[in-house]
Amino acid sequence: MMTSRAKALVAGVAAAALVLTGCSDTRLGDDASASGDGPYRIFFTADMSGPTSSASRAVLAGVKAATEQVNEAGGIGGRQVELIENNDQNDPTKAVSALQEEINSGNRPDMVYPGGSSAVSLSLLPITTREKIFSAGATQSDLLNDPEKFPYHFGTTEPVATYVQALVNELRSKGRQKVAMVFSNDPTGQASEAVYRKGIESAGLEFTSVGYPSDALNMTPQLEQLRATNPDALVFEGYGTPVQYVIQSLTGMRWDIPAYGTATSSTFPLVDHFSPEQLANVLVVQENWAVDDGEVAPEMTDFAERAIATSEGSVIADTGIRTPSVASATVQLARWAAEKSDGDTSAQAMADALTSGIPEDGGDATPWVTDAKGPNPYRYTVTNHFPTGSPDVPLFITPGTYNDLGLYVPGTKG
Known part of the structure; x- marks a missing residue:
């Protein structure tokens, strides 16, 4: 048993950006396939060197574990997932600059994980909306749950x-x-x-x-x-x-x-x-x-072991598995949506799929682990792009x- 030295949830985005992929090694500004061709590119931005870097590392561990699971299952829309990391130190300006650089240099991502703080997310969503890029993240501000203003964004953290x-x-x-x-x-x-x-x-x-x-x-x-x-x-x-x-x-x-x-x-x-x-x-x-109540779901064990095995996984001893789990759902939701839209990974198709009726059943009905002991919280509608939390959880x-x-x-x- 490890002692918890829990740090925070995540914060942030952008700065010197290293691109990590399932098997490639790209950097911001390198040539990449246009959206819809080649790998499915996820732009991940968080504070990797500032005050909340421990929590950001936990988030990244979860996203990496989910990326591994999704790629083993065939990718998103039949395309292997490529993860582009970006360190923004929780600075909205750095986050915006890094994402805009990706887009302007021809490396337009298919999906954006818009930072670990609501301030960073709110700075990025106008760009993803304008560019019609699907986004999903774990930041909680009610301002982010505005389907009319941000139709392609979905949250994964309980309100x-x-x-x-x-x-x-x-x-x-x-x-x-x-x-x-x-x-x-x-x-x-x-x-x-x-x-x-x-x-x-x-x-x-x-x-x-x-x-x-x-x-x-x-x-x-x-x-x-x-x-x-x-x-x-x-x-x-x-x-x-x-x-x-x-x-x-x-x-x-x-x-x-x-x-x-x-x-x-x-x-x-x-x-x-x-x-x-x-x-x-x-x-x-x-x-x-x-x-840990003595009954750990097999899917939780598998996910936790994968997350802990990542290069950022050691921090889970301090943050716990909740933060990686909530972050991992973003990638799993993208795969689920692409399957329901017959491989169409456009932002509109993904949003339509996610609001068309994800089953309420937990456990084996869905690939994420946040419903292992209760109803699936991601029952989105056209007017609500945040989880439907149960007070029993x-x-x-x-x-x-x-x-x-x-x-x-x-x-x-x-």
Whole structure:
């Protein structure tokens, strides 16, 4: 079993770009076949050397594993997949420049994985839309789920609202009515707070929140402000070390309130910094298919082993298998769409196929692993290009670690 040192989800795109393929070695600017001929070219951009590079490497490991699986099965539309890597350091300008260079130099990709942050994705989608290039990614901003504006883009990450509904169900089952939330006062935290507020208040529960500066080292003032409202549950949001400071402040206050992590804050390796006694009232959230409950689906084992075997795979010991899995679905969805469109890999044909009715059945009905223990989340429609999440999939469990496959192993109560 490996200890988790979970880093973030991905960020970014562009900079010096190395092209990786199933078996070729191309670089940005080299001659390549036009779209529709030769290999099926996927332009992948992410932050490979900046603050979120660990998460980006996990994403790339998943995309590489899926590319290997897809090529073994005959490729996309009968064409072997060629993966073009690009390091953008989470800089939208670098991402745009690199993609535009690909297009202008005659290397127009068939598909784009548009970065690891919503800011990068939002900078690239106007280009992919104009050029009629299919795109799929794991960034979550609701602004990306706009089929009228971005008709060729599809998301693969569960919406934040799915986690909120799961939390509401959890709170109701425990008879908890007053919810407080402490969040990082930055664009990501503010967006998360807005979704939690809407979902919790819509459910008829009371909600109050306080933001903390993203560089704060002590969240006691914010937590004391929340404690004064006498809530019976706390939600903590953040990424990286701020999560440690939240729990550190919480335990220092001796505030024994049930505390629930968001999907982002739940990636932090709490068990590396706190005792079971200190975490006795803390629960993190994980998808059921990414948790080791003793029943691991064969397709998950196969995928995890492939992802770990990639040159980026060692990072999965820190990030877990969830991030690679969600990223891998982008390639698997492209193969599925091409099959349904009789090999037509144009952006419009791919979009039409994905909105024509992907089966709800999980497991063997679909090639991705995110539905191994529940319904297929990728039931897209012409008005919704994001997953249809089930509130039964997120699980609130005790903080733990990752096993050798990157599956989450819940800890024990103090």
